Amino acid sequence: MNKTELIDAMAADAGITKAAAKKALESFLGNVEKSLKKGDRVSLVGFGSWSVSRRNAREGRNPQTGQTIKIAAKNVVKFKAGAELSNAVN
Missing domain, CATH: 1.10.1220 (Arc Repressor Mutant)
Structure with missing residues (x-):
């Protein structure tokens, strides 16, 4: 949808x-x-909740060249499904 x-x-x-x-x-x-x-955290009881967490800087690899690269730190949005939503899809 x-x-x-x-x-x-x-x-x-x-x-x-x-x-x-x-x-x-x-x-x-x-x-x-x-x-x-x-x-802030956004929570809809039974549906789920969104939150922001910090992803630290880290080293990664370019899959084409194998070269080591630096990946900058950033904030990421996380969603955790609530019990009712989880049960509805299972």
Whole structure:
């Protein structure tokens, strides 16, 4: 399912226009992004939670040449599925 299909499904399920569903989805995604940028954790009970963790700098290898390269430190977003979501897909 892509973003357009999700908007269509949200509009149909909620009985709202596609424009309203798009606005709601974009608001949700924007607020999740803002919270993660601040370093907060976003949790939806039963669905899952997003958090930010720090990945340290490390050395890696270029698979084509075998040359050692330095990989810079960065923040990464992690998602952990909740119990209800995990049970639904199993």
